[in-house]
Amino acid sequence: MPEKKRDELVQIDYTPPQRDWMDPAIDFEARKGTWSYPAAAKNLRYLGLPNPRDWSPTDADWQLPENWQQIIHDGLAERLTKFRSLKLFLDVCVRCGACADKCHFYLGSGDPKNMPVLRAELLRSVYRNDFTTAGKILGRVAGARPLTPAILKEWYYYFYQCTECRRCSVFCPYGIDTAEITMLARELLNLVGLNINWVIEPVANCDRTGNHLGIQPHTFKDNIEFLVDELEEVTGIRVDPSIDRKGAELLFVVPSADYFAEPGIYTFMGYLLLLHSLGVDYTLSAYASEGGNFGLFTSNEMMKRLNYKIYHEARRLGVKWILGGECGHMWRVINQYMDTMNGPADFLEAPVSPITGTAFTNAASTKMVHICEFTADLIKHGKLKLDPSRNDHLRVTFHDSCNPARAMGILEEPRYILKSVVNNFFEMPENTIREQTFCCGGGAGLGNDENMEMRLRGGLPRANAVRFVHEKHGVNRLACICAIDRAVLTTLMEYWVPEVDVSGVHELLANALVIEGEKARTTDLRGKPLAGGKGDADA
Amino acid sequence: MRVVWSLLLVGVLALIAFFGAQAGGQALFGIVLPYLAMAVFLVGVAARVVGWARSTVPFRIPTTCGQERSLPWIKPASLDNPSTGLGAAARVLLEVFTFRSLFRNNRSELREGGRFTFSADKWLWAAALAFHYSFLVVFLRHYRFFAEPVPAVVAWIQGLDGFFQVGLPVVYVSDIVLVAALGYLLWRRLADARLRYISLHADYFPLALILGVALSGVLLRYFSKADIVAVKELAIGLVSFHPAVPKGIDPLVFVHIFLVSVLLTYFPFSKLVHMAGVFLSPTRNLANNNRMHRHVNPWNPPIVGHTYAEWEQEFHDKLVASGIPLDKE
Numbered sequence: 001m002p003e004k005k006r007d008e009l010v011q012i013d014y015t016p017p018q019r020d021w022m023d024p025a026i027d028f029e030a031r032k033g034t035w036s037y038p039a040a041a042k043n044l045r046y047l048g049l050p051n052p053r054d055w056s057p058t059d060a061d062w063q064l065p066e067n068w069q070q071i072i073h074d075g076l077a078e079r080l081t082k083f084r085s086l087k088l089f090l091d092v093c094v095r096c097g098a099c100a101d102k103c104h105f106y107l108g109s110g111d112p113k114n115m116p117v118l119r120a121e122l123l124r125s126v127y128r129n130d131f132t133t134a135g136k137i138l139g140r141v142a143g144a145r146p147l148t149p150a151i152l153k154e155w156y157y158y159f160y161q162c163t164e165c166r167r168c169s170v171f172c173p174y175g176i177d178t179a180e181i182t183m184l185a186r187e188l189l190n191l192v193g194l195n196i197n198w199v200i201e202p203v204a205n206c207d208r209t210g211n212h213l214g215i216q217p218h219t220f221k222d223n224i225e226f227l228v229d230e231l232e233e234v235t236g237i238r239v240d241p242s243i244d245r246k247g248a249e250l251l252f253v254v255p256s257a258d259y260f261a262e263p264g265i266y267t268f269m270g271y272l273l274l275l276h277s278l279g280v281d282y283t284l285s286a287y288a289s290e291g292g293n294f295g296l297f298t299s300n301e302m303m304k305r306l307n308y309k310i311y312h313e314a315r316r317l318g319v320k321w322i323l324g325g326e327c328g329h330m331w332r333v334i335n336q337y338m339d340t341m342n343g344p345a346d347f348l349e350a351p352v353s354p355i356t357g358t359a360f361t362n363a364a365s366t367k368m369v370h371i372c373e374f375t376a377d378l379i380k381h382g383k384l385k386l387d388p389s390r391n392d393h394l395r396v397t398f399h400d401s402c403n404p405a406r407a408m409g410i411l412e413e414p415r416y417i418l419k420s421v422v423n424n425f426f427e428m429p430e431n432t433i434r435e436q437t438f439c440c441g442g443g444a445g446l447g448n449d450e451n452m453e454m455r456l457r458g459g460l461p462r463a464n465a466v467r468f469v470h471e472k473h474g475v476n477r478l479a480c481i482c483a484i485d486r487a488v489l490t491t492l493m494e495y496w497v498p499e500v501d502v503s504g505v506h507e508l509l510a511n512a513l514v515i516e517g518e519k520a521r522t523t524d525l526r527g528k529p530l531a532g533g534k535g536d537a538d539a
Numbered sequence: 540m541r542v543v544w545s546l547l548l549v550g551v552l553a554l555i556a557f558f559g560a561q562a563g564g565q566a567l568f569g570i571v572l573p574y575l576a577m578a579v580f581l582v583g584v585a586a587r588v589v590g591w592a593r594s595t596v597p598f599r600i601p602t603t604c605g606q607e608r609s610l611p612w613i614k615p616a617s618l619d620n621p622s623t624g625l626g627a628a629a630r631v632l633l634e635v636f637t638f639r640s641l642f643r644n645n646r647s648e649l650r651e652g653g654r655f656t657f658s659a660d661k662w663l664w665a666a667a668l669a670f671h672y673s674f675l676v677v678f679l680r681h682y683r684f685f686a687e688p689v690p691a692v693v694a695w696i697q698g699l700d701g702f703f704q705v706g707l708p709v710v711y712v713s714d715i716v717l718v719a720a721l722g723y724l725l726w727r728r729l730a731d732a733r734l735r736y737i738s739l740h741a742d743y744f745p746l747a748l749i750l751g752v753a754l755s756g757v758l759l760r761y762f763s764k765a766d767i768v769a770v771k772e773l774a775i776g777l778v779s780f781h782p783a784v785p786k787g788i789d790p791l792v793f794v795h796i797f798l799v800s801v802l803l804t805y806f807p808f809s810k811l812v813h814m815a816g817v818f819l820s821p822t823r824n825l826a827n828n829n830r831m832h833r834h835v836n837p838w839n840p841p842i843v844g845h846t847y848a849e850w851e852q853e854f855h856d857k858l859v860a861s862g863i864p865l866d867k868e
Contacts, residue, residue, distance in 0.1 A: 010653030016736035082838060084594035085821045091587070092816035095742050097734045098640075098663060101647040107655065117737055134741075134808045143739040169602040173634065173641045173667075174813055175822035177602055207845050208853075217854050218861035244864050286863055287850050300597070301842055308844030316847050316866065336600055339833045362609045362622070366830040373609050380612060407600070409607030409620040409827060416613075431645055431657035435604040435619070461647070464655050 006496070009456060012110040021118060022125065022145055024154040028057040033453030034109075036160055036446060039200035044193065046204045047302075051193025057156065062149070068192045069147055073130055075191045079184050080131065086184050089176045090127045093120060099168035099178075104439050105161055108457030116168035116178040119158050123185050126151065156194050159185040161454060163443035164297070164329075165402035170435050182444070187299045195298065199445035202294040206306050211256035211290035220286045223259045231269045234527065235510075236519030239276035241284055244317070248283035249354060251314045254325030255292045255483035258504075264486045266525045267326055267504025271371065274506060277515045278355050278383065282323065288313035291330040292483060296337075297445040304341040307333055310368075311342045321351035322368040326504045328482030329443065331370060331410070332403035339366040356381040370404075372413040372481060372505060379420045385514040390521060391422040392531035394477040396508065397469045398427070399462065399489065400437035401482035411435075414481050414505045421512035426473040432465035442488030455488065456495055463496035470497055478502045542729060545743035549751040549798070556797035560790045568793040568800075569773055570782040576800035583807025588815050597836040599829045601627070602822040620827050627826045635817055638668055663727070670720035674749070676700055676713040677756070684774040706761070714757055721750045741810055748802055755795040765789040 019025070028035060035057060044052035053063050065071060080087045099116040101107060106114035113119060121143070128135030128144035135144030145151060164179035189195065202212035209216050215223065221243055232238045242248065252275070258268040275282055288309040295303035314322050324334060339345065348367040351360040358377045360369045378384050398418055404410045411434050419425050432438050440447075441458030469475040478489060478500050489502045511524045523529055560568050605616020621627040633639050646660040679696050683689040701709035725746045728738045759765050769785040770792055776782045806812070818824065851858065851866055858865055 006653070010649070012649055014649075014733070016732055021736065081594050082597060084591055084596050084819065085600065087594045088591050088816050088819055088821070091591075092810065092813040092820075094810045094813055095734075095737050095739065096641075096663060096667070097731070097737060098644050100733055100737075107647055107649070112733065112736055115733070115737065121737070132808070141740055143741055166602055169822055170604050171640055171643055173638055174817050175602055175634075175640070175820040177600070177822045180600065180822070210850065216857055217863055218857040221861045221863060246864070286858070287847050301840055304840065304842045305844045308842070309847075312844065312847060334830075335827075336829055337598055339829060340598055340836050341839065343833050358610070360609075361831065362607065362828075363830040365833045368830070376613075377610055380610070406602055406604070409603035409605060409616070410609070411606045412613045413609065429657065431647075436643075460653070461655055464653070468654075 004453065009453075010460070012108070014110045016112045021112065021121070022140065022143075024148075024150040026150075026153050026157045028153075028157070031157075032450075034161070034451065034457075035157055035454070036196035036198050036448050036451045039195040039197045043197065043200045043204040044195070047200070047207065049193070049195070049200070050191060053193065057153070062153070062194070064149075064152075064192050068152070071191050072147060072152075072188050075188045076127065076130065079187065080127075083180075083184060085177065085180045089120065089174075089181060090124050092174050093117065093124065093176055095121075096173065098171045098173065099176075102168045102171050103162075103178075104165070104167070104441060104461045105163075105454065105458045108441070108460040109454070113154070113158050114161065116172075116176075119162060119178055120176065120181045122151070122154055122158055123181060152192075152194070155185060155189060159189060160196050160446065163402070163439045163441065163446055163458065165439040165443060166406040167402070167436065167439065170406065183296070183300075186297065190299055196445060196448075198448035198451075199294050199297045202445075203298055203302060203306065206290050206294065209289075210285075210287045210309065212292055212294060213256045213260050215256060215260065215289065217286035217289075220259070220289055224284070227259060227265055227269050228272070230265075231273060231525070234523060234525055235273065235515070235521065237273065237276065237515055237517065239272045241272055241275075241282075243284050243286055245283040246317050248281050248317065249320050250280065250282040250323050251288070251310075251317055251319040251321075252282045252284055252323045252325070253288055253291045253310055254284075255327035255330055256290045257292075257483040257487055258325060258327075261487070263490060263501070263503050263507070263526075264483055266507040266510075267486065269525055270504065270506030270508075270510035271325060273510045273513060273515070274375065274384075277513060278378070280354060283317060283319070285313045285317070291324055291327045291334075293330060293333045294445060296329055296333055300337075300341075303333060303337060307338055308342050310338070311345055314345070314367075315347050320349040321363075322348070323371055323374060324368055325371055326481040326483070326506060328401035328403040328484060330483075332407040334366065334368050335408040338368070353377055355383050370410055370413070372410060372417060375506070375509065376413040376416045379417060386421055386509075386512045387514050388421050388423045388512050390511050390524065390530055391508055392424070393524070393528065394422060394508070395424040395426065395473060395475045396422045396477045396479050397425070397466065397473075397475045398433070398505075399440075399466075399478055399480040399485060400433050400435075401480055401485050402437060402439050402443060404481055405435055405437050409435075410481070414479070417505050417509055418479060421509045424473075426469050426475055428465040428469050432461065438462040438465065440482075440485045440488040440492060442492075443484055447484055447488045452491075456492065459488070459492040460496065462489070463492050466493065466500055467497045470500055476500055477508075479505050479508060481505055541738065541740050542725070542743045542747070545740060545747040548744065549747040552798060552801055553751055553755065553794045556794040557790050560793035565784045565788070565793065568797050569784045569788070570777065572800045573777060573796055574782075576803040580803035580806055584812065584815055587807055587812050588819075591816065591819050595837050596821050596825075597838065599825045599827075599834040600821055601825045601827045603827050607827060622828045622831070623826055627824050631818060631820075631824045634823060638664055641667060662723075666720050666723045666727075669716050670724060673713040673717035673720060677711075677717055677753075680711070680713070684771050685778045687771070687775060708760060710761070714753070714760070717753050718750070718757065721746060721753060725750070745802075745805070745809060745811055748798060748805070752795065752798045752802060755791060755798060759789070759791055759795055763789050763791050765792055
């Protein structure tokens with residue numbers, strides 16, 4: 001927790017400073033708690049990324065390569081031809097300001113450079129200077145700035161203070177997407193060795209061991225066995241997930257946090273119970289043991305490199321199609337990048353539910369289905385016996401995670417599941433859900449402890465909406481379909497709305513799932529007693 | 540303040556044309572500069588569009604603002620999350636004609652006790668729409684200067700625009716709306732501290748310039764009683780490539796024409812290219828159907844990740860010890 005108290009943190013001054021934004025000045029020392037530590041040299045070396053060294057943003061000298069300005073200039077030139085999005089977004093912004101108060105970091109900090117328009121101007125001003133006629137002739141009058149070390153430091157600060165949530169893009173009349181600007185700005189920063197460890201270490205881990213957390217195969221198996229035991233404890237059912245089994249019908253890929261720590265583990269237990277109860281023929285993989293992809297927060301090349309494993313493993317194991325767990329940015333990668341990068345997946349079959357026979361035509365090419373799509377279809381076809389009263393000790397709301405909402409649009413499936421498995425469901429206010437949902441404040445690699453003050457600030461609008469339904473409806477559970485959310489929102493709730501816990505959708509599903517041969521349930525998956533001492537109401 | 544410089548600059552431009560035309564520069568301001576400006580505009584905008592078009596679209600990255608198309612019983616948001624090219628085209632066209640994204644705009648405010656409130660804020664949307672449409676109507680009305688006989692459509696627009704039949708000459712609604720909307724857009728940049736902070740010369744100058752164009756036009760129509768026949772002769776001469784400056788043209792006409800010429804020249808080098816750019820925005824003009832149809836990246840780099848064989852080799856003993864099946868046993 002940061003030193004600042006809640007009351008102090010909400011004293012937010014939105015008055016812009018006197019100083020012109022074009023004159024950069026970031027005092028990293030004074031702003032501790034709002035930035036992330038740089039990547040450790042060993043991780044950059046492992047990945048073969050440029051300029052590995054030990055340094056701190058508080059250093060005066062960031063030990064950049066000698067020709068860093070040229071590297072960035074050339075990198076930008078290359079990306080302007082590779083990405084129409086970048087070129088267009090740098091050209092067409094009219095600074096109408098519609099995006100300004102849409103960013104959770106701006107709302108939570110009042111720092112004008114967190115307005116999406118200004119975040120982009122940090123890069124745009126340099127683009128104008130180097131690449132536009134007006135900028136070359138008129139310089140500062142045309143809003144152009146030559147890239148200086150001070151500006152580069154500002155890039156580091158603000159492009160690692162954007163969670164790539166795309167909320168601003170919803171409101172922009174031209175669809176300018178700050179996530180795209182940030183992603184490409186981070187690519188440029190990576191060229192000169194400016195990256196954060198909380199992104200790069202998971203990337204290095206994932207490349208080597210198969211998952212962000214660096215869990216090696218034997219530990220992977222141990223963790224899963226532990227969760228199988230836990231699940232048996234609560235339900236009396238012993239599930240038997242297989243690992244690296246060739247010939248299974250489905251490969252099931254989940255974010256690694258789901259088999260590592262609370263509260264994600266309960267979601268994982270939920271998946272296993274569901275798949276077991278239906279006898280689905282699936283396997284987990286110790287090699288492709290990560291659904292998430294922190295390459296998304298590094299560069300398109302790194303995203304492709306990490307994502308490679310999923311199809312590679314599906315081909316090796318000879319499965320028919322791939323099922324994916326609840327994770328936010330993972331689904332941005334799967335929905336918008338995977339097939340393009342590592343497809344075509346012509347060695348797989350178009351996904352069909354083995355239980356209902358439903359063809360998932362929307363995944364006909366990528367051959368990967370979201371578990372909420374899979375489960376919603378099961379419930380619709382009456383394949384699950386559910387006792388929502390087992391969740392009566394919970395009053396639930398749903399947080400749309402940024403990427404599933406704004407880079408995919410999976411809005412109804414999780415709601416349909418929730419409404420089938422809980423009796424008390426309440427929506428947060430409409431400006432804070434669905435495509436207008438607010439970020440948890442810790443996405444895109446910013447969910448680390450040294451960045452805590454900024455996380456709590458960025459998460460304030462989300463926490464506010466949760467507090468609203470907590471006070472109005474007594475909500476005590478925040479459901480979501482994102483592993484980063486489950487970790488970050490838990491901390492956020494502890495700070496802003498301590499009465500509310502966080503969970504995945506499939507945890508709540510498993511609470512309600514009635515299975516033949518199970519013991520009378522007296523607790524939920526977390527071991528918390530059920531409401532009114534009831535357990536097996538109509539089982 | 541940046542706005543003062545822009546207003547001053549437009550004032551100086553107006554004065555240059557006003558006195559320049561009277562000092563014998565009529566052919567320059569009436570013929571040479573308009574031709575040049577039109578050439579710069581056409582070539583410049585085309586170059587910008589070609590420039591964008593030459594950049595590739597490696598990934599399909601629509602911003603989805605509604606339910607995806609997934610299971611048959613879940614209603615997809617076919618406009619805000621289109622799954623077909625047609626849906627995406629409709630999304631872009633509605634964006635262009637109705638500014639739907641701006642319509643979503645809301646205002647977040649932090650209240651006592653650290654609570655946010657969100658209220659609908661349609662002013663920017665309304666003013667932007669009013670400005671663009673009134674400018675379009677004014678632009679279309681001007682065809683009466685360039686065509687003889689005046690096309691029926693133009694006459695019809697003109698009639699509708701002067702529907703209220705107030706004043707002599709009849710006051711056009713579009714003139715009032717245009718000046719009012721421009722005034723509001725300028726005022727809001729100055730009144731809102733946040734907007735003032737982000738506004739550049741490049742934001743004030745086009746507003747000041749278009750205001751200059753509009754006000755000089757208003758002066759010409761309602762106050763100066765310019766010789767319309769002579770003006771039309773000049774206009775038709777220009778479009779028929781037989782340019783000549785007739786006698787007796789009010790110097791204010793040259794101010795108007797010169798400011799329009801400056802606008803045309805400035806256009807391709809400025810943020811005004813959003814007019815063309817909006818059609819090409821990858822977050823709006825692509826369908827969210829990546830999982831149905833593979834999108835091809837023309838420069839897809841040949842990257843191979845850490846392969847299973849390498850991984851198995853590294854963790855071989857641990858895999859064996861924990862009984863996880865190996866590829867080759």
